Amino acid sequence: MDLTLVVEIILVFASIMFIHELGHFIFAKRAGIFVREFSLGLGPKLLSVKKGETQYSLRILPFGAYVRMAGEDPEVIEIKKGDQIGVNLNQKGEVTDIFSEGKKGEKRIQVEEIDLEHELIIKGMDENEQFVQYKVARNTILHYEKQNVQIAPWDRQFGSKSILDRFLTVFAGPLFNILLTIVLFFIVFNMVGVPSNQVILGEITPNSPAAKAGLQEGDWVLSINGQAVESSQEFINFIQHSPNQELNLIVNRKGIEKTITIVPQLDQKAKVGKIGAVVTQAQKEATIGEAASYSVKNTLAMTKVILDGFKLILTGNVGMNDLAGPVGIMKITSDAAKQGLATLLNWAAILSLYLGIFNLLPIPALDGSRLMFLTIEGLRGKPIDPKKESLVHLIGFAFMMLLMIVVTVNDVSRIFD
Numbered sequence: 188m189d190l191t192l193v194v195e196i197i198l199v200f201a202s203i204m205f206i207h208e209l210g211h212f213i214f215a216k217r218a219g220i221f222v223r224e225f226s227l228g229l230g231p232k233l234l235s236v237k238k239g240e241t242q243y244s245l246r247i248l249p250f251g252a253y254v255r256m257a258g259e260d261p262e263v264i265e266i267k268k269g270d271q272i273g274v275n276l277n278q279k280g281e282v283t284d285i286f287s288e289g290k291k292g293e294k295r296i297q298v299e300e301i302d303l304e305h306e307l308i309i310k311g312m313d314e315n316e317q318f319v320q321y322k323v324a325r326n327t328i329l330h331y332e333k334q335n336v337q338i339a340p341w342d343r344q345f346g347s348k349s350i351l352d353r354f355l356t357v358f359a360g361p362l363f364n365i366l367l368t369i370v371l372f373f374i375v376f377n378m379v380g381v382p383s384n385q386v387i388l389g390e391i392t393p394n395s396p397a398a399k400a401g402l403q404e405g406d407w408v409l410s411i412n413g414q415a416v417e418s419s420q421e422f423i424n425f426i427q428h429s430p431n432q433e434l435n436l437i438v439n440r441k442g443i444e445k446t447i448t449i450v451p452q453l454d455q456k457a458k459v460g461k462i463g464a465v466v467t468q469a470q471k472e473a474t475i476g477e478a479a480s481y482s483v484k485n486t487l488a489m490t491k492v493i494l495d496g497f498k499l500i501l502t503g504n505v506g507m508n509d510l511a512g513p514v515g516i517m518k519i520t521s522d523a524a525k526q527g528l529a530t531l532l533n534w535a536a537i538l539s540l541y542l543g544i545f546n547l548l549p550i551p552a553l554d555g556s557r558l559m560f561l562t563i564e565g566l567r568g569k570p571i572d573p574k575k576e577s578l579v580h581l582i583g584f585a586f587m588m589l590l591m592i593v594v595t596v597n598d599v600s601r602i603f604d
Contacts, residue, residue: 195524195531197249201227203364203539204252207546210363211254211356218352221257221343223336228252240326240337256356258344265331270298274309274321281324282309287331294319303329304341346573350565357557364543365486371536372482378529380470381481384417388438388464395463400436400449402464407439419468426451430460489537493544551583 205227215222221240228246235244265287266272273292275284285303286292296319300310307323325343329336341347345356386408391397408416412435416422425434430453438445451460473481523534546554556579564570 192521192524196520199520199524199531199535199538201249201252203367203535203542204250206363206367206539207360207542208252208254210359210361211256214352214356214359215254215256215345218348218356219343220345220348220352220356221337221339222254223257223339224253224255226253226255256345257339258341258346266298266301266303266329268298268300272296272298272309276321277324279322281322282327283324285309285323285327285329287329291330296321303327303338304344307340346570350561354558354561357554357561358547360554361543361546364539364546368489368536368540368543369482369486371532371539372485373478375529375533375536376473376478376481376485377475378532381473381477382418382468383471385469386416386419386422387467387469389467390465392463395461396449396452397462397464400447400462402436402438402447402449402462403440405440406445409437409439409444411436419466422466426462427459430454432460486536486540489540490544493541497548551579552581553583556583 208225208227212222212225224242224244226244226246228244228249229251230246230248233245233247235242237243266285270287273286273288273290273295274282275293277283284292295314296309296311298309298311299318300308302308303323307325308320309323310318310320313319323338325338325340327338329338345353348356388397388402388406388408389404391402391404408422410416411422411425414425416425430451433448433450436447436449438447449462451462453459454461520531520534520538524531547558548555549559550556560571560576
């Protein structure tokens with residue numbers, strides 16, 4: 188595999204993951220949620236820069252991304268009553284730094300009471316055994332166990348926001364994937380054009396009704412029984428619904444119109460009419476409006492295909508061996524890249540749509556499950572116990588990892604076979 192191919196594969200996966208997390212990020216910021224980190228990639232950091240209150244990271248494994256929001260998981264505060272801590276103060280007398288190691292900081296405090304979410308105060312005894320009370324700044328840094336973490340007041344945490352804000356923040360990830368699909372299809376249609384009203388016959392099967400009627404490869408089908416034909420699907424539907432019926436076709440052959448009579452043969456297995464000819468539809472250069480229209484139509488059509496695929500899995504009509512995991516998807520992406528940019532972008536659009544729709548399924552650990560919990564919260568008027576919700580997501584994550592291992596093993600087996 189050459190370097191260009193590797194770069195193209197990485198860009199496809201990274202772009203799809205980036206757009207997904209960008210949706211979460213934008214709507215989290217819009218809701219006023221404190222975003223601790225926006226990471227592109229997983230594993231050890233390659234690059235990291237802090238802009239404002241958010242850390243932007245590039246990590247070594249390109250197949251993943253995440254947005255870490257304050258309060259999405261329980262805030263970890265290690266300081267409790269009786270602990271010795273050190274603090275730094277600003278000119279207003281507010282705490283700006285808290286050190287879990289009491290030897291650090293401008294002042295030492297034995298904690299009596301500490302609240303870093305709601306009241307933002309520290310009460311305790313100083314080194315002179317005098318009672319002190321300090322207001323904590325909203326952007327105070329907590330230094331503990333070699334970590335420097337900015338505190339998150341309750342009103343900046345995910346859980347403090349309205350159900351609508353939280354719902355939109357979670358939903359935005361899959362939504363951005365669907366929007367990316369439309370944009371990519373738009374680019375593809377601008378590159379390769381959109382279907383014209385020219386229905387062209389391709390390869391003709393010997394001794395088939397088409398061959399016996401005198402149809403030839405390259406014939407442009409104009410009408411059937413006086414009805415104009417403007418799409419390949421329209422032509423196919425007419426043939427399939429007319430087994431053993433005499434049809435009059437007008438075709439354009441090299442500029443000359445010819446009338447041909449044909450009788451579709453009944454396919455005993457499929458119970459539809461067939462003539463034994465490949466049917467294609469010519470492409471034409473797309474206007475901006477046509478490219479936009481076809482990109483939306485294609486997204487809707489592919490959505491139906493993906494949902495039908497999920498239905499086949501749930502009903503047991505598709506086995507585990509038929510599923511593709513990360514390795515299989517990488518191989519398909521590699522094959523698409525070899526066929527040119529338009530094919531690669533088309534596949535990237537489908538992959539982005541699949542990720543968006545899959546994430547909306549109510550499976551624990553996916554966005555769809557979190558949306559389901561938020562919906563239940565809205566209906567019952569109070570949230571489900573966070574510990575129970577976390578347990579559900581943990582079980583779901585473990586199941587997803589197990590499924591990933593199984594399909595990856597299948598992928599590798601298929602490649603070696």
